[in-house]
Amino acid sequence: MNSLVRRQICKSSACLKSSFRSNRTCRTGIHSRRMSTLPEGGSRDKSTVGVFTPKAAALFIATGAGLFYYFQYEKARLAEQRRKELEDKEVGRPNVGGPFNLVTQKGEPFTEKDLLGKWSLIYFGFTNCPDICPEELDKMSAAVEKIDSTYGPIVQPIFISVDPARDSVAQIARYVSDFHPRLIGLRGDYASTKAVCKVYRVYFSTPPNTKETDDYLVDHSIFFYLMDPNGKFVEAFGKASTEDDVVARIEKEIGLWKDKTGETH
Secondary structure (H helix, E strand, O other), X not given: OHHHHHHHHHHHHHHHHHHHHHHHHHHXXXXXXXXXXXXXXXXXXXXXXXXXXXXXXXXXXXXXXHHHHHHHHHHHHHHHHHHHHHHXXXXXXXXXXXXXXXXXXXXXXXXXXXXXXXXXXXXXXXXXXXXXXXXXXXXXXXXXXXXXXXXXXXXXXXXXXXXXXXXXXXXXXXHHOOOOOXXXXXXXXXXXXXXXXXXXXXXXXXXXXXXXXXXXXXXXXXXXXXXXXXXXXXXXXXXXXOHHHHHHHHHHHHHHHHHHHOOOO
């Protein structure tokens, strides 16, 4: 009897163990299949969800809007700064230049109105000047050539004689031909010469009663003036100014003029 009971107990125990192993194997297999669907490391693949989440989209839009308004603000600030610079420049502009009536090396009339529409470089001198006038005219002509090569003929070089007794139309025509091909030479009688020198604040020492045959030198201001397309004074260049100085200043003024008007002249 005891033997029979022991055999039955052993069979029951074996069945329970077998059933436990079967259930464990089943659960393990299910867990393994679930784990195999996850990427290595146990985390979900972000590519299956997408990186452009609502939070990222909101941040992107906010950043773009911030940059847009920043650049708009900077653009307005720079425009206002440039406007104030131009206003300050107008207020502080010396009163140089004004009405005059002269004639060219071709005998044609020329007034301040003929300066309008182009930049002008104007030098006052005399054809018998031994060295300073030719040097300054050479410098002025070289600067004009550089501007011509970049912008075209938007700068008009002009020579105005302060020696009316000796600088005739024919004499000035010969003289200006040695410099820039577009150089305009101007002259007038003593009264006209004095008047134009006065409005341009140029000093000259020519006596009023000199004759063409007299031998004398003329003391005069050594500057050439930059005038804008409205005929207004911009800058004066002396002997210390180099050709590159002149070109750089003209290019700067052309840039400011273009910002203001949309044109180079």
